[in-house]
Amino acid sequence: MELPLSLGEWALASAVILAGSLLQGAIGFGLGMVGAPLLYLIQPALIPGAMVVAGMCLPVLILMRDWRAVHFPDAGWAVVGQVPGAALGGLVLGVVAQDMLGLVFGSLVLLAVVLSLAGGVASPRPPHLFGAGGLAGLMATTTSIGGPPLALAFQRFSGARLRGTLSAVFVPGGVIVLTALALAGHFGLAELIMGVSLLPAIALGFLGSGRVARWLDRDWLRPAVLGVSAAAAVGAILSAL
Numbered sequence: 001m002e003l004p005l006s007l008g009e010w011a012l013a014s015a016v017i018l019a020g021s022l023l024q025g026a027i028g029f030g031l032g033m034v035g036a037p038l039l040y041l042i043q044p045a046l047i048p049g050a051m052v053v054a055g056m057c058l059p060v061l062i063l064m065r066d067w068r069a070v071h072f073p074d075a076g077w078a079v080v081g082q083v084p085g086a087a088l089g090g091l092v093l094g095v096v097a098q099d100m101l102g103l104v105f106g107s108l109v110l111l112a113v114v115l116s117l118a119g120g121v122a123s124p125r126p127p128h129l130f131g132a133g134g135l136a137g138l139m140a141t142t143t144s145i146g147g148p149p150l151a152l153a154f155q156r157f158s159g160a161r162l163r164g165t166l167s168a169v170f171v172p173g174g175v176i177v178l179t180a181l182a183l184a185g186h187f188g189l190a191e192l193i194m195g196v197s198l199l200p201a202i203a204l205g206f207l208g209s210g211r212v213a214r215w216l217d218r219d220w221l222r223p224a225v226l227g228v229s230a231a232a233a234v235g236a237i238l239s240a241l
Contacts, residue, residue, distance in 0.1 A: 021205020053195025
């Protein structure tokens with residue numbers, strides 16, 4: 001089986017994943033927002049399946065560490081909401097022409113940037129959590145970026161409870177998304193191998209994140225991450241046009 005990923009593309013993709021893992025392990029976000037748009041520009045075949053496989057590794061590690069802090073009732077509503085969202089995302093991938101996927105991808109990444117800048121619901125109820133899970137499932141299936149809607153829904157949490165609860169959504173959510181992608185014909189052995197090939201970069205980034213956390217200034221880093229994501233999304237839209 002011939003993979004659509006050359007050695008040079010793999011090296012570039014690993015560097016992007018390493019940087020994103022350093023960010024997320026240190027400050028709690030960055031892997032999806034930075035990784036997905038840049039990986040799409042490197043090799044569109046990496047998105048969404050391979051990126052979802054690689055991106056599930058960090059939530060698994062975080063959940064193993066912070067599972068005692070998980071708020072399971074809220075996480076459960078969000079996970080249930082991901083099922084119809086992921087199914088809709090698989091339908092979108094099935095009906096949109098291949099040459100227009102870049103336009104869809106870029107538009108949804110820009111939506112993720114906007115959601116990251118928006119204010120959330122102070123005390124979300126189950127319908128809010130279900131809706132956030134649905135939007136996250138749709139966005140993760142089409143772009144591999146499902147975090148922003150969930151971050152808005154769970155913004156009242158902080159520290160270990162936030163990390164653990166989000167991870168408790170991301171891990172089963174990743175399985176749901178991969179299932180939807182497989183049923184839509186957008187995930188198979190090639191995507192699995194490409195995703196697994198990026199796991200060493202994930203592990204290195206997670207291990208090194210503790211060392212760099214104190215050097216990262218969140219006041220400028222968050223706008224910088226969102227700016228890079230938006231620029232890459234615009235690049236994907238222009239290439240589709």
